[in-house]
C-alpha cells in the first residue's frame with residue numbers, strides 16, 4: 295500500500311494518506327461501537343504491517359543471540375542487528391555507526407548520558423541548563439545527577455500559554471558555569487518546535503555540551519544530528535512506528551569514546567581478569583548483556599517505512615492537521631488552548647471550562663476517540679501554566695481531517711454534556 299500511495303503522490307504531488315491507513319491493522323477496528331480515532335500518537339504510535347512482519351520474520355527464521363555465535367542463525371541475527379545500526383546512522387545523519395548506541399528508549403538514552411558523561415564531567419557549582427518544557431525524562435535524570443555531583447539546574451523560561459521559549463533570557467543563562475544544555479526538540483505537551491540548531495550553536499560557541507530530546511521529532515520531521523550540531527540526541531522506536539523497548543542514543547564519537555561504561559556485563563568487554571577489565575570501543579561498551587535484538591530489526595523496518603513516505607511530508611501533514619484542529623477548536627466558547635498559534639507540530643493541548651481533562655478523555659473514549667489527559671510527564675510546565683493537567687490530541691500521518699471533524703464534534707458534545 296505504501297508504494298502505491300507514495301508513487302501516486304509523486305505524480306500528483308500529494309500523498310494519499312487515507313490509503314496508508316490500510317497498512318495499520320489496528321486502525322481497522324471499532325472501539326465502544328465507534329470507528330477508532332487514535333489521537334494519542336505522542337504517547338506511542340501505531341505499527342504498520344511491515345514492522346509487524348519484520349518482527350515475525352525474525353522470530354520465525356533468524357532468532358539467535360548476536361555477536362558471540364559462529365553459527366548461521368547467529369550470523370544472520372548479528373548482521374540484521376548491525377544493519378539496523380547503520381540504518382539509524384543514516385536516519386539522523388550521524389557521521390558513523392559508532393555514534394549510535396541502542397538503548398531502551400529516550401529515557402534510557404538520557405540516563406546513560408547523565409550517569410556516564412555527567413558523573414565524569416560535572417563538579418559542585420557547575421550548572422545544567424534545561425528548558426521549562428522538558429519531559430520528566432529530560433529533567434529527573436539531571437536532578438539525580440545534580441544531587442550526586444553538587445551541580446545546579448537552571449531553566450530557560452516558557453512564555454506562558456503560547457508555549458514558546460523566551461529566547462531573550464538565554465544570553466544571561468548561558469554563563470561559564472553551564473556545562474550542559476539539554477532541550478526538547480518538539481514539546482509533547484505544547485507542540486512547540488524549538489530552534490534546536492540555533493540553541494546548540496549558541497551553546498557550542500561557549501563550549502557547552504548539548505543534548506537534544508528528539509522523542510517527538512525523530513519520526514515526525516527531518517532530524518539531522520550534524521545539521522543540528524548537538525553532542526547527544528535521543529529518540530524512541532515506539533513513537534516512530536517501531537516496537538517498544540528500543541531507542542537510540544546518538545553521541546559525537548569523541549565524547550562517547552571519552553565516557554566510561556555505565557553498566558557492566560557481557561558483550562561490552564575486550565578482556566576481563568579477576569581485578570580489572572578492558573572495554574570495547576563505543577558504542578559496544580554501552581551495550582552490556584544480551585541486547586534487544588528484535589527491537590532494532592523492527593525499528594529498521596519502521597525507519598524504512600516512514601522515510602519512504604518522507605519526513606518532510608509527514609511534518610507538513612502533522613502541521614496541517616494541527617492548524618486545522620486549532621482553528622476548529624478556537625471557534626468554541628469556554629476552551630483554553632495551549633501552545634504556539636502557528637508553526638506547531640501535531641500536538642494540540644486544551645482545557646474545557648469546568649471540565650476536568652480526565653473527564654474529557656473518558657467521554658471521548660466512549661465515542662471511540664483516544665486522547666490523553668494529564669500532566670503529560672511535564673509537571674513543572676503544568677505548574678508554570680497554573681493547571682494540573684490538559685487534554686491532548688496528537689497526530690500522525692495516518693490521521694485525517696475527517697477524524698479531526700469527528701473529534702471536534704465530540705468536544706462539542708462533551709461541552710453540552712457537562713453544561714447539563
Ligand SMILES: Cc1ncc(COP(=O)(O)O)c(C=O)c1O
Pocket residue numbers: 336337398399400401402429431432478480481482507509510530
Ligand atoms: C518529549 C519526550 N521526551 C521523552 C519521552 C520519553 O520517551 P520514552 O518513554 O519512550 O523513553 C517522551 C515520551 O512521551 C517525550 O514525549
